[in-house]
Amino acid sequence: xxxxxxxxxxxxxxxxxxxxxxxxxxxxxxxxxxxxxxxxxxxxxxxxxxxxxxxxxxxxxxxxxxxxxxxxxxxxxxxxxxxxxxxxxxxxxxxxxxxxxxxxxxxxxxxxxxxxxxxxxxxxxxxxxxxxxxxxxxxxxxxxxxxxxxxxxxxxxxxxxxxxxxxxxxxxxxxxxxxxxxxxxxxxxxxxxxxxxxxxxxxxxxxxxxxxxxxxxxxxxxxxxxxxxxxxxxxxxxxxxxxxxxxxxxxxxxxxxxxxxxxxxxxxxxxxxxxxxxxxxxxxxxxxxxxxxxxxxxx
Amino acid sequence: xxxxxxxxxxxxxxxxxxxxxxxxxxxxxxxxxxxxxxxxxxxxxxxxxxxxxxxxxxxxxxxxxxxxxxxxxxxxxxxxxxxxxxxxxxxxxxxxxxxxxxxxxxxxxxxxxxxxxxxxxxxxxxxxxxxxxxxxxxxxxxxxxxxxxxxxxxxxxxxxxxxxxxxxxxxxxxxxxxxxxxxxxxxxxxxxxxxxxxxxxxxxxxxxxxxxxxxxxxxxxxxxxxxxxxxxxxxxxxxxxxxxxxxxxxxxxxxxxxxxxxxxxxxxxxxxxxxxxxxxxxxxxxxxxxxxxxxxxxxxxxxxxxxxxxxxxxxxxxxxxxxxxxxxxxxxxxxxxxxxxxxxxxxxxxxxxxxxxxxxxxxxxxxxxxxxxxxxxxxxxxxxxxxxxxxxxxxxxxxxxxxxxxxxxxxxxxxxxxxxxxxxxxxxxxxxxxxxxxxxxxxxxxxxxxxxxx
Numbered sequence: 001x002x003x004x005x006x007x008x009x010x011x012x013x014x015x016x017x018x019x020x021x022x023x024x025x026x027x028x029x030x031x032x033x034x035x036x037x038x039x040x041x042x043x044x045x046x047x048x049x050x051x052x053x054x055x056x057x058x059x060x061x062x063x064x065x066x067x068x069x070x071x072x073x074x075x076x077x078x079x080x081x082x083x084x085x086x087x088x089x090x091x092x093x094x095x096x097x098x099x100x101x102x103x104x105x106x107x108x109x110x111x112x113x114x115x116x117x118x119x120x121x122x123x124x125x126x127x128x129x130x131x132x133x134x135x136x137x138x139x140x141x142x143x144x145x146x147x148x149x150x151x152x153x154x155x156x157x158x159x160x161x162x163x164x165x166x167x168x169x170x171x172x173x174x175x176x177x178x179x180x181x182x183x184x185x186x187x188x189x190x191x192x193x194x195x196x197x198x199x200x201x202x203x204x205x206x207x208x209x210x211x212x213x214x215x216x217x218x219x220x221x222x223x224x225x226x227x228x229x230x231x232x233x234x235x236x237x238x239x240x241x242x243x244x245x246x247x248x249x250x251x252x253x254x255x256x257x258x259x260x261x262x263x264x265x266x267x268x269x270x271x272x273x274x275x276x277x278x279x280x281x282x283x284x285x286x287x288x289x290x291x292x293x294x295x296x297x298x299x
Numbered sequence: 300x301x302x303x304x305x306x307x308x309x310x311x312x313x314x315x316x317x318x319x320x321x322x323x324x325x326x327x328x329x330x331x332x333x334x335x336x337x338x339x340x341x342x343x344x345x346x347x348x349x350x351x352x353x354x355x356x357x358x359x360x361x362x363x364x365x366x367x368x369x370x371x372x373x374x375x376x377x378x379x380x381x382x383x384x385x386x387x388x389x390x391x392x393x394x395x396x397x398x399x400x401x402x403x404x405x406x407x408x409x410x411x412x413x414x415x416x417x418x419x420x421x422x423x424x425x426x427x428x429x430x431x432x433x434x435x436x437x438x439x440x441x442x443x444x445x446x447x448x449x450x451x452x453x454x455x456x457x458x459x460x461x462x463x464x465x466x467x468x469x470x471x472x473x474x475x476x477x478x479x480x481x482x483x484x485x486x487x488x489x490x491x492x493x494x495x496x497x498x499x500x501x502x503x504x505x506x507x508x509x510x511x512x513x514x515x516x517x518x519x520x521x522x523x524x525x526x527x528x529x530x531x532x533x534x535x536x537x538x539x540x541x542x543x544x545x546x547x548x549x550x551x552x553x554x555x556x557x558x559x560x561x562x563x564x565x566x567x568x569x570x571x572x573x574x575x576x577x578x579x580x581x582x583x584x585x586x587x588x589x590x591x592x593x594x595x596x597x598x599x600x601x602x603x604x605x606x607x608x609x610x611x612x613x614x615x616x617x618x619x620x621x622x623x624x625x626x627x628x629x630x631x632x633x634x635x636x637x638x639x640x641x642x643x644x645x646x647x648x649x650x651x652x653x654x655x656x657x658x659x660x661x662x663x664x665x666x667x668x669x670x671x672x673x674x675x676x677x678x679x680x681x682x683x684x685x686x687x688x689x690x691x692x693x694x695x696x697x698x699x700x701x702x703x704x705x706x707x708x709x710x711x712x713x714x715x716x717x718x719x720x721x722x723x724x725x726x727x728x729x730x731x732x733x734x735x736x737x738x739x740x741x742x743x744x745x746x747x748x749x750x751x752x753x
Contacts, residue, residue, distance in 0.1 A: 047393040136560040154561030246722040
C-alpha cells in the first residue's frame with residue numbers, strides 16, 4: 001500500500017471512530033424503539049396479558065386485520081384530508097404573507113416577530129387557545145356572532161366543521177414556518193432580476209410567476225415536505241378539541257393508535273397501526289426527496 | 300412530728316438495695332427500646348404508592364405525617380393526572396413490576412387487574428388477627444362499592460376510598476315551579492321537563508359530557524336492555540337490542556334538543572360549571588359532581604337547587620355507581636407495610652376526620668355515613684345527601700349487580716364504540732338503529748381481535 005493509501009485508510013478509521021458515539025446514541029434512541037415497535041406489532045400484546053408480549057405464533061395477524069378495520073381505513077382518509085388541506089393552506093398563506101412582509105420597515109420587522117409566536121408555543125397551549133376560541137359559552141367569536149343575531153354551530157362537534165376547525169388551528173400554528181422559510185428565500189433573490197423585468201415592461205404578476213416563483217419553488221417544496229411529515233403529529237389539537245369526533249370524523253391514525261394502546265390496551269395491534277403509519281410517512285418523504293432530486297437533475 | 304418521725308422510721312438504705320434499685324432502674328430504662336422497636340416494626344421502610352390526583356389524597360397527605368410518626372415508615376405517594384396514572388399503573392402492573400407497594404385500583408380497570416391476577420389477595424391480611432384488628436371490620440365498607448374489587452370466587456383485591464353514585468342535580472327549581480313542573484321521576488317526565496325549561500331565561504334543559512359510556516347505560520338498562528348479554532359470565536355485546544336502540548334515541552334526543560351547543564365536546568368540568576351557574580337545569584352524574592350545586596361556594600344556584608335520584612326507566616331503575624379502591628400489587632416489595640397504610644388510610648377514624656374536618660363526604664365506610672355527624676354535615680335545605688348517596692351506592696349489591704357490565708375487562712372496548720355511536724346519532728350522521736347495529740358489529744369484531752372468547 002502506498003503512503004497516500006495508508007493515510008486514507010487511517011483517515012477512514014479515524015472517521016469511523018469519531019462517528020461511533022453518535023451512531024451508538026442514535027441507535028439506542030431511534031433504532032431500538034423502532035425495532036421494539038416492530039416486534040410488538042408481530043404479537044397480540046395486551047397489557048393485561050403479560051405472556052402475550054412474547055407470543056410470535058401468528059406474526060402477521062395484526063397486519064392482516066388492518067384492511068378490514070373500518071376505523072383504521074377511515075383514520076387514513078381523515079389524515080389524508082387533514083394533511084392535504086392543512087399543508088396547502090400553510091404553504092399558500094405562508095407564501096402570501098412572506099411576499100407581503102418582504103419589505104424594509106420597523107413595523108414590518110415587528111410584525112414578522114409577532115407572526116412567529118404561534119409556532120413557538122407548545123402544541124398543547126395552542127390546543128387550549130383554540131379550545132377557548134371554539135367553546136360557544138365563552139368564545140369571543142360566538143359572542144360577536146350573537147350580537148349580530150347570527151347563530152353559529154358548535155364548530156368542533158359539527159359534522160361539517162369539525163375537521164375544518166382542526167385545519168384552521170393547525171394552519172394558525174404552522175403557517176409561520178412556511179412564512180419564515182419563504183421570507184428567507186425571498187431575501188436571497190437579487191433585486192436586479194425584478195428590476196430588469198420591470199424595465200422590460202413585466203407586470204407584478206409576471207415578475208412573481210417568472211422571477212420570484214422559480215427562486216422560491218424549492219423552498220416551497222421543502223416546506224411542504226416538512227409540514228406534510230409534521231402534519232401526522234396533529235395529536236394535541238385532536239385530543240383536546242374533538243377527541244376524534246363527532247363519531248370518527250376527526251380521528252386520525254395516530255389518535256386511533258393512541259386509543260388502541262391506552263384505552264383498550266391493544267399494544268400489539270396499536271403497534272401494527274403505528275408501523276404502517278411510519279412506513280407511509282417514510283414513503284412520502286422518500287417520494288418527495290426523489291422528486292426534488294429529479295427536479296434538480298432536470299434543471 | 301410527723302416529719303421527724305418519718306425520718307427516724309425510715310430504714311437505712313443499704314448498698315445492696317441501692318445496687319438493686321440501680322439495676323432495676325437501668326432495666327426499666329432499657330426495656331422501652333425493644334418495646335419501641337416492636338411498636339414500629341416498619342421503621343426505615345419507604346412505602347411507594349401511586350394514584351391519580353384526587354381531593355381524597357390531597358387531604359390524606361395532611362395526615363400522613365401522623366402515620367409516619369406512628370409506624371416509622373416513610374410514605375412516598377405519587378399523584379398524577381387520571382389518564383396518566385392509569386397508563387403508568389397499567390404498564391407497571393402488567394409488566395410484573397414492583398415499583399409500587401400500594402396503588403389505586405381504578406374502577407374501570409379493576410376487573411381487568413383482578414382477573415389478570417395483578418393484585419394481592421387482601422383477604423390474607425383481613426383474615427389474620429395479627430395484621431387486622433377486629434374493629435377495622437372489612438364488612439363496614441358499603442357493599443355496592445366493594446363489588447368491583449372481588450373476583451369470581453369472592454376474594455377481595457381492594458378496599459374502596461371513594462364512592463360515586465349517579466344523582467340528578469336540578470339548578471332552577473324556581474323556573475320549574477313557575478311552570479308548574481315537578482321533579483321528574485320517569486324518563487318520560489325527564490323529557491317533558493327538559494322540553495318545558497329549555498330556552499326559558501336562557502337556560503338549557505339538560506347538560507352532559509363526553510363520556511357517554513357512563514351516562515348512557517342507565518337509560519339502556521332503564522328501558523330493559525343491557526350492554527352485555529349477561530355480564531360477567533356472558534360478555535357478548537347486545538348493543539343493537541331494541542331496548543338499547545330506544546335508549547340511544549332517547550338520550551341523543553335530550554342532547555340534540557335540550558343541551559347547550561357543543562355539548563358533545565363538554566368535559567365534566569364544563570358540564571358542572573354549566574349546572575353551578577344555572578345555565579343548564581339538569582345534570583345527571585356522580586354525586587361528587589352534582590352535589591356542589593348545594594355545597595360549593597362556586598354555586599350561584601344554591602337556593603334554587605335540588606339533588607335527587609335520577610329518573611327511573613319504564614322497565615328498571617338503574618342509576619350508575621362506581622368506586623375507587625386501594626390495593627397492593629402482586630409483586631410489591633413491602634406488602635405488610637402497604638397493608639398497614641391501607642388499613643390506616645381507610646380506617647373509620649380517618650374517614651370520620653375527613654368528613655368532620657374537610658366535609659369530604661364521598662367515603663365508603665357505612666358506620667361513618669350513617670353517623671349523626673355525617674348526617675348533620677350533609678343535610679342541605681332539608682335534603683339528606685348522605686342517605687341518597689348510600690341508597691344509590693348500595694343498589695348494585697341488592698339483587699342483580701347491574702353494574703357488572705362496567706367491571707368486566709371487555710367494557711372499555713365496547714364503551715369506546717358506544718361513545719362513537721351516540722355522537723353519530725346526536726349529529727345526525729346515522730339513525731339510532733344504524734348506529735347501534737354498526738356499534739354491535741364493531742364491538743364484536745374488536746373483542747374478537749382482542750382475543751375475547753364470545
